[in-house]
Amino acid sequence: MRSASGPRSAALSRPTARRFGVATLALATGLGLAACSGTGAQPTGGGDTEAVSLDAVQLIAPADPGGGWDQTARALGEVLTSEDLVGKAPVENIGGAGGTVGLAALANEKDPATLMVTGLVMVGAVETNASQSRIEDVTPIARLTEEPLVVVVPSSSPYESVGDLVDAIVKDGAAISVTGGSAGGADHILAGMLVTEAGVDPADVPSTLNYIPNSGGGEAVTMLLGGTVQAGISGVGEFAEQVEAGELRALAVSSGEPSELLPEVPTLSDEGYDIELTNWRGLLAPPGIDDADREALVELVTELHASDAWTKTLADKGWSDAFLVGDEFQEFLDGNITEVTETLQTIGLVAK
Numbered sequence: 001m002r003s004a005s006g007p008r009s010a011a012l013s014r015p016t017a018r019r020f021g022v023a024t025l026a027l028a029t030g031l032g033l034a035a036c037s038g039t040g041a042q043p044t045g046g047g048d049t050e051a052v053s054l055d056a057v058q059l060i061a062p063a064d065p066g067g068g069w070d071q072t073a074r075a076l077g078e079v080l081t082s083e084d085l086v087g088k089a090p091v092e093n094i095g096g097a098g099g100t101v102g103l104a105a106l107a108n109e110k111d112p113a114t115l116m117v118t119g120l121v122m123v124g125a126v127e128t129n130a131s132q133s134r135i136e137d138v139t140p141i142a143r144l145t146e147e148p149l150v151v152v153v154p155s156s157s158p159y160e161s162v163g164d165l166v167d168a169i170v171k172d173g174a175a176i177s178v179t180g181g182s183a184g185g186a187d188h189i190l191a192g193m194l195v196t197e198a199g200v201d202p203a204d205v206p207s208t209l210n211y212i213p214n215s216g217g218g219e220a221v222t223m224l225l226g227g228t229v230q231a232g233i234s235g236v237g238e239f240a241e242q243v244e245a246g247e248l249r250a251l252a253v254s255s256g257e258p259s260e261l262l263p264e265v266p267t268l269s270d271e272g273y274d275i276e277l278t279n280w281r282g283l284l285a286p287p288g289i290d291d292a293d294r295e296a297l298v299e300l301v302t303e304l305h306a307s308d309a310w311t312k313t314l315a316d317k318g319w320s321d322a323f324l325v326g327d328e329f330q331e332f333l334d335g336n337i338t339e340v341t342e343t344l345q346t347i348g349l350v351a352k
Helices: 068-082 097-108 120-128 162-175 186-197 202-208 219-225 236-244 291-306 308-317 326-346
Strands: 009-012 050-053 058-061 091-093 114-119 139-154 177-180 210-213 231-235 248-253 278-285 320-325
Touching: 058 068, 058 097, 068 091, 068 114, 068 139, 068 236, 068 278, 068 291, 068 308, 097 114, 097 120, 097 278, 114 120, 120 186, 120 278, 120 326, 139 162, 139 186, 139 219, 139 236, 139 291, 139 326, 162 177, 162 186, 162 202, 162 210, 162 248, 177 186, 177 219, 186 202, 186 210, 186 231, 186 326, 219 231, 219 236, 219 248, 231 236, 236 248, 278 291, 278 320, 278 326, 291 308, 291 320, 308 320, 320 326
Parallel strands: 058 091, 058 114, 177 210, 177 231
Antiparallel strands: 009 050, 114 278, 139 231, 139 248, 139 278, 139 320
16 A cells, blocks of 8 residues: 555656667557656656656556456556555557567657566567567566466367377377467467477477467467367466366466466376476566666565455466566576577577
């Protein structure tokens, strides 16, 4: 809750020493929402450093409505406002290219009271899309959650196990279509890892694996139930309802332990695949913001993380708490970018 002494504030307007060079794209941004009273970031302090009240923050989901990033952004907005941490936290969807369209918009954003959802999918998409805007160009704020992926097929599918599915992909190649999120994202990486674990040469992964990206939300379910694809990969939260309803069959989850949402579904290691991969999600802010602005956003997210409402959200969504801020998050992010890039090269999804 906000203290009685007044709203949280952060430095604004001064150029910071830590300003990244940003390769911009010709995108209309217009994203900065009012930080106070609907009119943008408002100075509230005096002296050498002016301040901006965080009575409102703009949340960006860099994907279409319905998917994991959209769910995360809307859950954040709900908790931020219900816990009275901010007065308003509207969500804007800027989908496309694995989140890199949203990343390019954030790279041009001038309002420091802006938070964009990011994660493993975007790390991979930056590489596979050769994005001019990079995560290193903007300001890391926090890692929030991680979620296992699940491999599913329609309930009428002949594939009873993940081994059955992978064997069919290796044998029949492009005849077996697998849908998942954006090219180079967590779902695509997992699919590539499965076929390389089955003995496919990394150089042959692109020709063996018929991976069809979807835009998130209900599109994957529509493709699976309509017979357009034979299998799907996504976060457990996106398929759990259809699995429980008997419309989809879950073959395996990618975590080290069974998922709380799908406790009866085996892990990939249970099924003989030495693979563990979870999809983390976090928050980024615009580039070049002052240290005080960054600290105000970190404080805001830390208060959110400590709330009972956020703890309940994690349980309801089946998301694991993976909270990191500050130097720890920066260290994790740097390592994850390196690791994902090397993995994409190993499984043949980007050139070495």
